[in-house]
Amino acid sequence: MLGTTALPSRREVIAEARARGQRVAAVLPYHYPRVLLRAHGFHPVEVWGPPRIPRDLGSRHFPAYTCDIVVRATSFLLQGGLDGVDAILVPHTCDALQGMGSVLGDFLRPDPAVLTLYLPRGQRPEDRAFLADELRRLGGALAGLSGVEPDAAAWESAFTAESSADAALASLYQRRSRLAVSDRDFYTVVRAREYLPAEEFVALAGSLPEGDSPAGVPLLLSGIVAEPLELFDHLAAAGARVAADDLACGSRRLYPQVAAGDPHERLADRLLGAPPDPTRGSPIAERAAHLRRRMEESGARGLVVYDVKFCEPELFDVPLLRAHLAGAGYPLLHVEVELGEDLGQQALTRLEAFVETLR
Amino acid sequence: MSRLDHLLRFRLAGRAGLALQRRRAERRIDRARPGAGPGLNPPLRSVARMRELMSLHYLEGRYVSGIRPVAWVTSGAPSEILKALGFFVVYPENHAALCGARRRAQRLCEAAEDAGYSRDICSYARTDIGSVLTGDTPVGRLPPPDLLLCCTNICQTVLYWYRVLADHFGCPLVLVDTPFQYRESPLPHEVAYVRRQLEEMVPIAERVARRSLDEKRFLEVVTLSKQASGLWLEVLERARHRPSPLTAFDAFIHLGPVVDLRGDPRTVAYYRQMLAELDGRIAAGKGAVREERYRVLWDNLPIWYRVGPLSKFLAERGVNIVASTYTHAWGEVAPLMDPRDPLTSMARVCLYAILNRSAGQKLEAMRRMVGEFSIDGVILHSDRSCKPYSLGQIDQRRTLAEELGVPALLLDADHNDPRVFAEEQANTRLEAFVEMMGR
Numbered sequence: 001m002l003g004t005t006a007l008p009s010r011r012e013v014i015a016e017a018r019a020r021g022q023r024v025a026a027v028l029p030y031h032y033p034r035v036l037l038r039a040h041g042f043h044p045v046e047v048w049g050p051p052r053i054p055r056d057l058g059s060r061h062f063p064a065y066t067c068d069i070v071v072r073a074t075s076f077l078l079q080g081g082l083d084g085v086d087a088i089l090v091p092h093t094c095d096a097l098q099g100m101g102s103v104l105g106d107f108l109r110p111d112p113a114v115l116t117l118y119l120p121r122g123q124r125p126e127d128r129a130f131l132a133d134e135l136r137r138l139g140g141a142l143a144g145l146s147g148v149e150p151d152a153a154a155w156e157s158a159f160t161a162e163s164s165a166d167a168a169l170a171s172l173y174q175r176r177s178r179l180a181v182s183d184r185d186f187y188t189v190v191r192a193r194e195y196l197p198a199e200e201f202v203a204l205a206g207s208l209p210e211g212d213s214p215a216g217v218p219l220l221l222s223g224i225v226a227e228p229l230e231l232f233d234h235l236a237a238a239g240a241r242v243a244a245d246d247l248a249c250g251s252r253r254l255y256p257q258v259a260a261g262d263p264h265e266r267l268a269d270r271l272l273g274a275p276p277d278p279t280r281g282s283p284i285a286e287r288a289a290h291l292r293r294r295m296e297e298s299g300a301r302g303l304v305v306y307d308v309k310f311c312e313p314e315l316f317d318v319p320l321l322r323a324h325l326a327g328a329g330y331p332l333l334h335v336e337v338e339l340g341e342d343l344g345q346q347a348l349t350r351l352e353a354f355v356e357t358l359r
Numbered sequence: 360m361s362r363l364d365h366l367l368r369f370r371l372a373g374r375a376g377l378a379l380q381r382r383r384a385e386r387r388i389d390r391a392r393p394g395a396g397p398g399l400n401p402p403l404r405s406v407a408r409m410r411e412l413m414s415l416h417y418l419e420g421r422y423v424s425g426i427r428p429v430a431w432v433t434s435g436a437p438s439e440i441l442k443a444l445g446f447f448v449v450y451p452e453n454h455a456a457l458c459g460a461r462r463r464a465q466r467l468c469e470a471a472e473d474a475g476y477s478r479d480i481c482s483y484a485r486t487d488i489g490s491v492l493t494g495d496t497p498v499g500r501l502p503p504p505d506l507l508l509c510c511t512n513i514c515q516t517v518l519y520w521y522r523v524l525a526d527h528f529g530c531p532l533v534l535v536d537t538p539f540q541y542r543e544s545p546l547p548h549e550v551a552y553v554r555r556q557l558e559e560m561v562p563i564a565e566r567v568a569r570r571s572l573d574e575k576r577f578l579e580v581v582t583l584s585k586q587a588s589g590l591w592l593e594v595l596e597r598a599r600h601r602p603s604p605l606t607a608f609d610a611f612i613h614l615g616p617v618v619d620l621r622g623d624p625r626t627v628a629y630y631r632q633m634l635a636e637l638d639g640r641i642a643a644g645k646g647a648v649r650e651e652r653y654r655v656l657w658d659n660l661p662i663w664y665r666v667g668p669l670s671k672f673l674a675e676r677g678v679n680i681v682a683s684t685y686t687h688a689w690g691e692v693a694p695l696m697d698p699r700d701p702l703t704s705m706a707r708v709c710l711y712a713i714l715n716r717s718a719g720q721k722l723e724a725m726r727r728m729v730g731e732f733s734i735d736g737v738i739l740h741s742d743r744s745c746k747p748y749s750l751g752q753i754d755q756r757r758t759l760a761e762e763l764g765v766p767a768l769l770l771d772a773d774h775n776d777p778r779v780f781a782e783e784q785a786n787t788r789l790e791a792f793v794e795m796m797g798r
Contacts (some may be wrong), residue, residue, distance in 0.1 A: 098750075099750025100749055137548070
């Protein structure tokens, strides 16, 4: 088992990045161009809440029906959790993060620069052209902060490093059934991609031992973020294992490698080439077909949609995903949680009962 | 549906019947006498014509399948291209609002929830999905779409919702994606992106309509849209007069044609007539509220299932909600529409939608309106179903109160789901708000 001390904390990673002379960008979920940040002298550290940060400070700016990620991230910022970062990047993932970008930029005006990135909702040629331009705009803003205008060599170096880390992440998923690690450890490593430098992530991902993987009823886990991590302990105790995922913090960010061309267009192609995803406007049938393929490949017997409360992009798809997958014989369980709480008894009971039906 | 049905039931009997209903309603309004003391004056006579216009539209919808191509579109979408191609255009949001106003929304929301849709998703979407699943609608029948047009300039929710509709109906979904405006003016690549999507939309719509876009007709529709939006803005601006000849509750109701029937000469004629009626009221010194003591600005969507009671409750306390950011949204774009360069100007209009602009820009709009309409207080409807409108309101309220010294109330509700609205609590808070304005 990975010890909790085996990995540096995000705060330590930030300090190390600054010691290397890099600037640090706190990045909200979840699609963004790591290469662009790196090429402009920034190290990205992602902020997914964090869970268990009290909502209080954030609740002074957002109504009660706002998702936990936005409210807790705002609390975290206001209590000084992002002190020392040079920029906060808010990708336009959904209406809630749109609101957060707006409130930060218009009212809270924190010391770090607030940067935004609009992610197009289609995969058409015009979306690609727009995204490339949008990335050029963001690059200009990053250069304005760091003073770094990457040359061809800097771009290539950034692409090489981040592509290696992306490949290491993809390899982790490919080797999942052969890795002798628990789900909790597996996702601890997957999620280290959120803050570790690419080179360190590659080394970490490569260090996971192969052998007998844990037994259990295989599940596919979908949703935004699998928090708290105790979820995996509970699933294991119920006799289940995560054979594959469709998590925003996981396999939805398995971007394709794009070998050559203008850097901004390459980045646009990478981002637009990610697996189907409700926040990117993928048709539901396409998404259902993708999930069905993932279930067939991984041997998963059921789909658990594990949602953060008030997450509209996820909530809209659930009934039709259930219908599409039922046609293929795959049952779906939908669980909603709040990030700050331990997994409630009701959710646990439902998970246990679901696993029981799949034995 | 046959052409004969369309001819007999809509064109002949329907039109004649609705015209008769309208004349009766006008006579009732003419006979109505204002009561004594605070409260509302009789409604605008124009309401009868508005009902006739909207009823005709929905009546045609019952018989239009197979006669004209049908498109379902979002309220901020550039529908002029479709109208020029002869599409019959349905606005599910407007239909949902109608269901809300007719107290039909709750059972439709429940139908959607029974099918697995969460109570935490937009109540317009639940109302509409519930109606699609059950066929239940106060308008008799909604024609199924041949094309869906979704513009993200009001929220991302519409895209999730229209993906559900596309899956259900199996028809093409055209997306017009509009980058959110954190800045005051759109950047060139943002305008170019929206314009290019409009260009790409044309051949798809032409294929569905089985005809080519006639440029002359398109420009005619854009011109009529601009005229309707401009007249709508003039209608709203009449509320600057004291006493105001209309309330924002009137505006919520009279908004229907500029949303649903833009590009139609009847809409232009209707708003001209309404404007003349308002000018008549102004000349006679007659306000919509009998004793207008406080002038209030409303932010966000209406609470459709409480429009009447809220209007009465406030009028009885001398409060006239004279303006709203929501109704202004369909008027303030008029100057941006340019028939000489329709696609680029439509792209700019799409980007300028109030819900596509930052919370700070919305605050600026409110600040401006506070001055222009001599506002004594602001009610910000914290609408559980509309996050783009509601996120940011806590800071907007604080700024209005602290920097402008304007009493501002955050009122928790939902635009279409009455289960979220606590009437007693809301009334208590509104009473306190009125008291605060009186200090």
